[in-house]
Amino acid sequence: MRRKRLLLLGGSSEAVELQQRLRQLTQVEVIFSLAGSVSQPRVEASRIGGFGGVDGLVEYIRREGIDLLIDATHPFAVKISLNALTAANTVGIPHLQLVRLPWEKQQGDNWIEVESHQEAAEILPQLGERVFLTIGRQELGKYAHLYQLWFLMRMIESPSPPIPPGEILLARGPFSLQQEIELLQRYRIQVIVSKNSGGEATYAKILAARQLSLPVVMIKRPPFPPANRVFTVDAAIDWLRQLL
Ligand code: NAP
Numbered sequence: 001m002r003r004k005r006l007l008l009l010g011g012s013s014e015a016v017e018l019q020q021r022l023r024q025l026t027q028v029e030v031i032f033s034l035a036g037s038v039s040q041p042r043v044e045a046s047r048i049g050g051f052g053g054v055d056g057l058v059e060y061i062r063r064e065g066i067d068l069l070i071d072a073t074h075p076f077a078v079k080i081s082l083n084a085l086t087a088a089n090t091v092g093i094p095h096l097q098l099v100r101l102p103w104e105k106q107q108g109d110n111w112i113e114v115e116s117h118q119e120a121a122e123i124l125p126q127l128g129e130r131v132f133l134t135i136g137r138q139e140l141g142k143y144a145h146l147y148q149l150w151f152l153m154r155m156i157e158s159p160s161p162p163i164p165p166g167e168i169l170l171a172r173g174p175f176s177l178q179q180e181i182e183l184l185q186r187y188r189i190q191v192i193v194s195k196n197s198g199g200e201a202t203y204a205k206i207l208a209a210r211q212l213s214l215p216v217v218m219i220k221r222p223p224f225p226p227a228n229r230v231f232t233v234d235a236a237i238d239w240l241r242q243l244l
Pocket of ligand 1: 035050074078
């Protein structure tokens with residue numbers, strides 16, 4: 001019998017874990033797709049690069065005989081997630097979104113929750129002059145006009161201009177609590193900007209902020225239409241087993 005072909009859209013640590021665990025599921029052939037936004041991904045992909053919007057993805061699904069789609073992209077990667085949902089519905093194949101839960105505010109956290117980078121940039125000057133900007137490299141430009149502030153910006157690969165004033169730190173997590181505390185103290189950081197990505201790998205900065213009583217401007221998850229959604233790799237595997 002022909003194995004089911006699963007298109008797994010990666011970009012999160014959960015996608016990597018799912019891909020590794022699916023090696024044991026012999027009834028399914030996994031096509032692991034990455035955007036190609038980092039030059040040295042942690043894992044080998046079956047294919048790299050965009051599909052060309054919804055139309056391109058629909059065409060790809062039909063051409064490659066894809067039977068199932070799991071979208072395990074990052075919770076802030078809304079464009080590809082919307083494309084995946086639309087394309088799967090258009091072709092009529094089962095679709096699942098695997099997305100980790102957001103972080104919840106804990107006692108001792110001083111979060112200022114905002115809807116967008118624009119809103120974050122508007123309130124930052126009231127919160128401090130030395131900012132730890134941990135939002136990756138794509139949206140740095142939204143803070144580039146804040147000349148009165150100084151930014152420590154951490155990301156995996158070098159950004160393109162416009163870049164806010166400050167220093168760029170190229171590093172890839174996970175980071176330990178001790179590392180984060182030392183970093184915040186060494187650079188005399190007064191406020192942190194973070195997306196509410198969820199997960200363990202980058203949570204230490206949130207713990208460090210709590211410990212040092214620093215405010216965190218927390219960018220909320222972008223809204224997403226109702227979809228078939230799970231929050232853990234185990235649940236994604238259960239979903240898959242039911243369909244095989
Ligand atoms: P995005 O705005 O949703 O997607 C931009 C375009 O990249 C998509 O329209 C699609 O191109 C292509 N793309 C994205 N993921 C893909 C995949 N797995 N396979 C093939 N093409 C893909 O996403 P983004 O925020 O730029 O993020 C790009 C990638 O980095 C995503 O895979 C995401 O999971 C990962 N990532 C994002 C963040 C974040 O904070 N945004 C953080 C960590 C990792 P076409 O329209 O041409 O198909």
